[in-house]
Amino acid sequence: MSARRRALSFLGRAPEAERLFHKEERKLGLGEKVECRFFLGVSFCRHSQLGKARELFGANLRALKKLDDKGLFYAHQGVGFYRLVLGQLKKCLVSAELAYQHAVSQGFVYGKV
16 A cells, blocks of 8 residues: 555545545555555544445455455454444454454564554
């Protein structure tokens, strides 16, 4: 994911990050799309736009069979974050543990932290 899209998401500029994602989406590989949807979904959760977040995290889940460990980390971590926001702590923990396992398998430092 480009630093610009990630920065926009972290700065709370989710609509702008979303427009940039859709503009560049066709150029991105599946792994990059999954990462972008993760960061956008987190940003939308933080702004209580749970419907948009659910769509993004759901798109990542639909791609599970095609993902490497890094993509699987982002897919499960997104669902875990969504469940955390909803207060579904036991389900959140299951998703977070799956995400961590994939981060370790990939040697993905960001995911392990």
